[in-house]
Amino acid sequence: MHSSLFCISVFCLTFFIVFTQSTRVADQMYVSFDRARYCVRHLNGTHEIGCQSSMRGNSGRMYMIDNENEFNSYLKDSKTIDSSNSFIIALNIELFNSEYVDKLMNRLDSKLNGLVIYLKSNLSRPKDFSHDDQCPNHRQSYYLNQTETVHWNPKGTGLFFRSFPFPIVLLDEKDDYERLDKFYRQFYNTQSSPTCGLEVKAFQSAAHTSKTCMRRNEISHSLLDAVDGFCDPVGGLNIYSKLPDSLTLVPKQRQPKSVVLILATTDSFQMFLKAQGTTGGAQQPATALITFLALAHVIGQEQKEFNKQDKEIIFVTLDGDALDYSASFRFLFDINNDYFPAGDKNEQRIKIEHIHSIVEFQSLSFSNNLSLYAYPSSPSIINETFIATLLENNPMITRMKANSPLPPASSQIFQRETSSSSFPTYILTSTNENQLLNHYYHSFFDDPSTLSINISSLEYNTTTEFSQWIKSIVEPLAQTLLDSYVGNNITNVTIEQEIINNLVYCVLKNVNCPLIHNVSNQSIGNSFDAFEQTSLPFSINTYPTATTPTFPFVQNILSYFLRDREYDKQNITETKCLEQKNNDTLRLYRYVGGYAPSIMPEQNYSGYCVRSYLRYASSSSPAFSIDNYDLSQTTYPAWTESRWTTFTLRLFIIPTRTHEIVTLVIGILLLSISFIVFSILRWYVKLDLLQPSSS
Amino acid sequence: MVTLAKKSPEQRLNICRKYYLAGFLFLPFLWLINAIWFYKQAFRVEPYPEQTQIRKYVIRSAIGTVIWLIIIIAWNITFQLLRTKIGPIGDFLTFVIPRGYY
Numbered sequence: 064m065h066s067s068l069f070c071i072s073v074f075c076l077t078f079f080i081v082f083t084q085s086t087r088v089a090d091q092m093y094v095s096f097d098r099a100r101y102c103v104r105h106l107n108g109t110h111e112i113g114c115q116s117s118m119r120g121n122s123g124r125m126y127m128i129d130n131e132n133e134f135n136s137y138l139k140d141s142k143t144i145d146s147s148n149s150f151i152i153a154l155n156i157e158l159f160n161s162e163y164v165d166k167l168m169n170r171l172d173s174k175l176n177g178l179v180i181y182l183k184s185n186l187s188r189p190k191d192f193s194h195d196d197q198c199p200n201h202r203q204s205y206y207l208n209q210t211e212t213v214h215w216n217p218k219g220t221g222l223f224f225r226s227f228p229f230p231i232v233l234l235d236e237k238d239d240y241e242r243l244d245k246f247y248r249q250f251y252n253t254q255s256s257p258t259c260g261l262e263v264k265a266f267q268s269a270a271h272t273s274k275t276c277m278r279r280n281e282i283s284h285s286l287l288d289a290v291d292g293f294c295d296p297v298g299g300l301n302i303y304s305k306l307p308d309s310l311t312l313v314p315k316q317r318q319p320k321s322v323v324l325i326l327a328t329t330d331s332f333q334m335f336l337k338a339q340g341t342t343g344g345a346q347q348p349a350t351a352l353i354t355f356l357a358l359a360h361v362i363g364q365e366q367k368e369f370n371k372q373d374k375e376i377i378f379v380t381l382d383g384d385a386l387d388y389s390a391s392f393r394f395l396f397d398i399n400n401d402y403f404p405a406g407d408k409n410e411q412r413i414k415i416e417h418i419h420s421i422v423e424f425q426s427l428s429f430s431n432n433l434s435l436y437a438y439p440s441s442p443s444i445i446n447e448t449f450i451a452t453l454l455e456n457n458p459m460i461t462r463m464k465a466n467s468p469l470p471p472a473s474s475q476i477f478q479r480e481t482s483s484s485s486f487p488t489y490i491l492t493s494t495n496e497n498q499l500l501n502h503y504y505h506s507f508f509d510d511p512s513t514l515s516i517n518i519s520s521l522e523y524n525t526t527t528e529f530s531q532w533i534k535s536i537v538e539p540l541a542q543t544l545l546d547s548y549v550g551n552n553i554t555n556v557t558i559e560q561e562i563i564n565n566l567v568y569c570v571l572k573n574v575n576c577p578l579i580h581n582v583s584n585q586s587i588g589n590s591f592d593a594f595e596q597t598s599l600p601f602s603i604n605t606y607p608t609a610t611t612p613t614f615p616f617v618q619n620i621l622s623y624f625l626r627d628r629e630y631d632k633q634n635i636t637e638t639k640c641l642e643q644k645n646n647d648t649l650r651l652y653r654y655v656g657g658y659a660p661s662i663m664p665e666q667n668y669s670g671y672c673v674r675s676y677l678r679y680a681s682s683s684s685p686a687f688s689i690d691n692y693d694l695s696q697t698t699y700p701a702w703t704e705s706r707w708t709t710f711t712l713r714l715f716i717i718p719t720r721t722h723e724i725v726t727l728v729i730g731i732l733l734l735s736i737s738f739i740v741f742s743i744l745r746w747y748v749k750l751d752l753l754q755p756s757s758s
Numbered sequence: 759m760v761t762l763a764k765k766s767p768e769q770r771l772n773i774c775r776k777y778y779l780a781g782f783l784f785l786p787f788l789w790l791i792n793a794i795w796f797y798k799q800a801f802r803v804e805p806y807p808e809q810t811q812i813r814k815y816v817i818r819s820a821i822g823t824v825i826w827l828i829i830i831i832a833w834n835i836t837f838q839l840l841r842t843k844i845g846p847i848g849d850f851l852t853f854v855i856p857r858g859y860y
Contacts, residue, residue, distance in 0.1 A: 115858060271860040278846060279855050293857070 298683025344601030
């Protein structure tokens with residue numbers, strides 16, 4: 064009897080399992096939004112900025128505010144506000160600025176448990192969306208003692224640099240907005256019906272300041288050696304390259320004022336991050352970076368001429384300047400500590416007195432007006448002939464008058480730390496009347512559509528107006544450099560349009576492009592396969608560097624463009640190429656497939672040994688490398704980024720009060736009934752089933 | 759389980775003394791257990807020769823427990839209030855560093 068009962072129950076159970084569609088109850092309760100952007104926490108020496116949720120997530124009743132009228136009526140609606148003790152407000156992206164957020168925080172105080180910002184569609188994106196300060200990097204600008212601040216970013220809300228006790232999420236996908244709206248409208252009728260609730264989980268590990276957090280990183284009382292950090296210092300790599308023949312070796316002395324630095328940055332930041340999403344940065348720094356790389360190619364093309372003169376033109380990329388110019392401080396710190404150029408001691412170090420001038424590309428936007436800032440303006444330092452030649456070669460450039468305030472640019476730190484008495488800096492940027500032309504400065508909206516590029520139809524070799532515009536900037540600038548440094552024999556320096564088209568495609572659409580495979584060796588080329596169909600990311604990099612493709616991309620392309628082109632003609636095999644590095648420790652040798660538009664048409668090999676010069680150094684702020692440096696000092700910036708694990712955003716239904724009470728009562732009833740039934744069974748029924756079977 | 763009723767009075771005194779002495783090694787819980795376990799023996803059972811000694815130990819254990827309780831509560835309150843205000847020492851004394859909060 065016992066065994067047959069057992070068989071029957073097993074059969075019933077299997078029947079139910081196999082023939083019903085089993086789903087988890089949790090899946091039916093929640094609607095997840097997986098493609099949202101989240102605000103994270105950053106710390107500097109004295110403050111924390113960004114957003115934080117509790118470890119289990121912040122949840123609250125959802126309330127959607129679509130326009131200013133609804134906003135004002137919500138603030139006055141005491142009945143709704145009192146009906147729940149935590150709210151998560153879904154706010155239209157047009158209302159996301161400091162005025163509305165402050166009003167909301169004041170009215171709701173601790174009831175505000177989170178903000179979800181929604182974008183209705185990509186076509187209706189706001190005209191300005193920047194959460195950097197109105198004067199970016201004002202904490203470390205050269206004009207620290209100036210009384211008037213210039214508002215380079217007039218529509219900047221400054222919200223990135225504020226600290227919020229709740230998480231802020233942004234939904235930028237159209238169908239996410241439609242789902243959110245559909246559920247909200249379905250359940251928002253009267254006070255008594257069930258309402259939507261939202262739960263946001265965006266827990267950040269770091270707190271207080273960089274000083275506290277870095278100290279806590281080191282403390283570990285655990286017996287297992289798992290030191291799980293709280294935050295990471297901001298920093299990446301500063302990369303530099305030049306023509307391989309322009310080396311100054313010990314014991315030859317370097318001449319003063321013989322080094323020209325060409326600068327561009329490789330980082331940006333956004334307030335809202337997405338795991339696999341675009342990072343913005345098209346106008347700054349992508350445009351500047353593309354111009355920088357194209358200029359490097361022209362210099363590499365004309366290296367025969369440039370090698371005749373004695374100036375070294377060094378191309379430098381800085382990573383980390385978006386937050387208080389950390390990379391520029393580090394670069395100057397390296398110069399002062401005999402660490403520039405890094406590497407082999409046989410190469411003479413460069414000091415401040417060796418710098419002849421700096422040319423910087425910063426915040427370039429696709430417009431027909433370029434501004435040239437030349438600083439300092441005293442005639443003994445500035446080279447007026449150089450400027451005159453440049454303006455003559457490129458009529459798009461307007462020179463800003465002397466002593467006009469400098470836009471946010473790395474050069475500010477170069478001037479500041481050297482008391483601006485040694486060398487001139489020339490900044491090429493897109494500004495208009497002391498305002499940047501970039502409406503999406505340091506925001507994820509800064510994408511190729513702002514450059515009039517239709518990214519979906521962009522191919523590897525599409526000639527866009529944008530790439531033609533880049534060509535029209537690079538050629539006159541290279542011409543000017545040639546005229547100024549080499550002489551006047553060469554006219555009409557050109558660069559193939561194809562090269563710029565390829566650069567635009569690789570940087571803005573798909574970093575896993577033929578160009579990068581052609582200029583790097585096999586293993587590095589293969590590492591780019593993981594980044595298929597992603598653009599080059601421009602965001603805050605932390606040290607130790609995560610797997611970002613930005614650095615190998617810049618390293619390989621920059622060094623290849625500036626390579627020794629004579630060396631190409633020597634048909635060297637791969638094994639011999641790899642052996643070369645044993646003889647020559649100053650230059651880099653690698654065996655690559657070769658990038659066709661860059662190679663002389665007469666050569667026709669299946670592979671090339673490339674001789675180039677490449678160095679890189681960590682770009683994290685000197686605050687993190689100096690021993691016993693107190694991170695709360697403001698001498699050097701000390702930015703760190705918090706660690707986090709998962710981000711989730713979920714929607715669920717909050718039932719009415721009656722529903723909740725009924726559920727509770729039924730539960731209690733079931734519990735008591737089960738106790739009663741079991742005690743009845745115990746007293747009145749003989750429980751043979753529980754005795755060991757004696758049959 | 760040790761039942762005190764089954765032991766002879768000398769054995770009971772022995773156990774009580776051992777707990778009392780061991781508690782001096784910074785083990786206040788031994789004093790607490792001592793006081794509670796031997797309370798019945800010390801005050802509620804019919805008098806026997808060793809009971810005076812046991813009574814002495816039980817009272818002293820109770821006093822020791824109270825002193826330790828005061829010390830522990832005072833330290834707990836001080837640490838919780840001053841953890842973030844005394845600089846790096848607070849972090850070095852914390853066994854589990856809080857995540858996400860100062």
